[in-house]
Amino acid sequence: MTAAGTLIIVATPIGNLGDFSPRAAETLATADVIACEDTRVTRKLLRLTGTKTEARMVPYHDHNGTEMRPWIISQLEQGRSVVLVSDAGTPLVSDPGYKLVAACREQGIPVQSVPGPSAVLAALAVSGLPSDRFMFAGFLASAGGARRTQIAELSDLGATTIWFETPARLAQSLSDMAEIMGPRRAVVARELTKMHEEALRGDLAELAARIAGMKRLKGEIVLVVAGKPADASAFDDDQLTAMLRAELEGQRLRDAVKSVVETTGLPRNRIYRLALALTADQDTEPEQDG
DSSP: OOOOOOEEEEOBOSSOGGGSOHHHHHHHHTOSEEEESOHHHHHHHHHHHTOOOOOEEEEOSTTTHHHHHHHHHHHHHTTOOEEEEOSSBOTTSSSTHHHHHHHHHHHTOOEEEEOOOOHHHHHHHHHOSOOSSEEEEEEOOSSHHHHHHHHHHHTTOOSEEEEEEOGGGHHHHHHHHHHHHOSOEEEEEESTTSTTOEEEEEEHHHHHHHHHTSOOOOSOEEEEEOOOOGGGGGSOHHHHHHHHHHHTTTSOHHHHHHHHHHHHOOOHHHHHHHHHHHHHHTTOOOOOOO
16 A cells, blocks of 8 residues: 655745745655645746646635545645645645645644744734733734624634735724724734835724825735733723713713713723613613714
């Protein structure tokens, strides 16, 4: 019986070709099969870096993963080496590569990694935000309701969060985050490792207003957001309810919530829930918060 081959996860440049390591180039050059997010992008990378290979290139992505995984496993079981690459960066970050790795582990097929560029880690490194604990939260949803749900689910997390977003939706997403999370430091990292790399810093509301007033940004966007402030637990629900009760005297619910959020730095969704409960207890009809 032929010994099983090895699946090798290879990171590729996110912009600067100088980040393509000699080990990555050698691994691709000696592979039997290269599973690519887009074969055209990988061929271009090999051509630009002068890497020659006789490997068979096959597409492997979200749309054909179910069909391709058994075929790739069969190649590995026949002793062939298979390299997995994405269009840019480290595979398995926002792509179906983990399903292939899991399938290999289940079959006892060796898996190795050739580490390298990652937009997630590059953005975290230049952000200046806490990096001792962080979470990659993936792409923000395009639909407003789903996006706000995503943000709310992680708003109480004490760790730094890292998100991918498109230039077209960036200002709105920052505004949603400011409204739900409250005042937070954030960094918009753009075109990492490329000629026009930049990092815009500020709190969420400031960045939302700044970007809304700019000509639309271009390129790949990574958004890094500070975690929930460490002193947020200093306020319990009874204290917050008392603050809201005082603010609601002569103010609309929306303005009372905004005032308490600005005072405490707590996520807006928590304050708003307490405000709704308070107005319900008072048998008043809360205004629609549009």
